[in-house]
Amino acid sequence: MRELIQGAYDLHVHTAPDVLPRRLDDFEMAQRVMDSGMAGFAMKSHYFCTGERAAMTRKLYPACDAVGTITLNGSVGGINPAAVEMAARAGTKLVWFPTSDSAHEQNLTLGEDWNPDKKLPYWAQVVLQMREEGIDNPVIRVVGEDGRLTEATHQVLEVIARHQMILATSHLSHEETFALVRAAKEHRVEHIIITHVDFPTTFYTVEEQVELLRCGAYMEHCFVTYNSGKVDFEVVLEQIRAIGASHIILSTDLGQKTGIYPDEGLEQFVTSLYDRGISEGDIKKMTCHNQRILLGKA
Template sequence: MLLMDTKNCLDVSKEWLAGAIDMHVHAAPDCASRKYTDAELARQYHQAGMGGFVSKCHHVDTSGRAAVIRELMPPQEAGIVYGSVVLNHSVGGLNPSAVMTCGRMGGKVVWFPTVDATNDAIYKRKHRNPALGQYNEQPSDQKKITILAEDGSLRPEVYPVLEAIRQQDLVLATGHLAPQESLVLISEAAAMGIQKLLVTHVSLPITKADAGLQQDFLDAGAWLEHCFYTPYYQLASWDEILASIHLAGSEHIILSTDFGQCQSPDPAEGLRQFAQELHRRGISGQEIRQMMVENPRGLLA
């Protein structure tokens, strides 16, 4: 776990994070314990001067509850909550109807399988680190999900999902697919005209992509996501994250927290700490604003 030296770290200007949107946050209600509800988090992001967050649940579509919170909470008290869906078994897996429903209810992000991805299961069987999130999984006899056929091409059932994402103009996030799976998916999606492409936490061990693959993702038009969760729990080094930022340039990076766990810092504070640590390591305020404010807003527009 990262220990912050609050006496020696530089103050991050509020101007850098004004309007920042955290693209990856876990909130209650959920099957796993979460630190705060969506409504509580909305207030926290607002109080921090930030723009809001994307509510992610591995097992249900959050777009409906995000819409209710936006209606009920006075604008002067809350940041914006954006809904999303993760294509795990609980929503039917690779289910285009789940995508269309999310979009029609105002959701913004579609993650491909996470805890039900074949890649996720294989990695966790070999590595028993509790920071990898085994507590997120639900008992199921269903086969884990891969998007590739034996010849390495996309399985036919993936294409209707991509078409639904394209029609609804949603953000496609790769979830916990293997990096090579993600590259095939991103390439096919780009060929179909999908422009909002996000490779989920490229520094997390489960989905880690080397520099060559990261360049391939960038060449296909994707953004690369780094979550504060990863260095905070010592699942990646700061050097790896800095190298990725320098490779891609700040215009192609999304910085989020992946927080919401009871043992983690409050998500809005985590985003501030993430900015703090990167600034201390040479990333400019302008670059931080690009990666935490401008890029997320562009994807969610």
């Protein structure tokens, strides 16, 4: 049902150019956004700021609102206030906290229980290659040994608040996420996304999501999570109904070389929800309205 994604934003798309293999590049995605009737997308890289890429894409494809992001992994200095400040000055709108370099994510994916015979995500292969090559790339935590947020994290939150950027929690542990979101509220960060709340390594119960809602956060559900079998669609549906459309955004997390195109994934996602009784109005909230609030366009 193509009409269900008219005016939609996908704030979680992995486009090329990138270190990892991707299905399509920024310009191809922009063209698909316009052809599908969507409004825009956020280009995510685990390794680089995409603010400049987004600016170039908007220039060449003005009907597509391309959104730049930065992910606070080791390649940008980790929890680096200067990197976030420069990203903001370049027009970047969304700040992802650590993904592949998160201590929590690496421990679960490459920790003691790691099975070398199990297929690894591409980012984990990069981590292992860097280790083999002797490149120092330590894991990243936002909470210190004293149990408090690090000073650098507080500084990053100040930058996010001052530039009215969006904070996304990414692959942090629950302890880190709750500490970060509460501090973000104290720093007057207005726009917060709890990244793929139903993903196995970041799974939040409905009760935990309700607690995060009190800090004004939006819960993100991604197409890839259930489409790849990491969570049952019934769980996604149950959580959406429990939390309510006014506090949820739908994304795809697509762009992988072997996946479908992001606009196709978003269309499949919303069609499945519609077929299971989610109203068109609620779908529009989760794909258009809430994203516009986060981007300061509502």
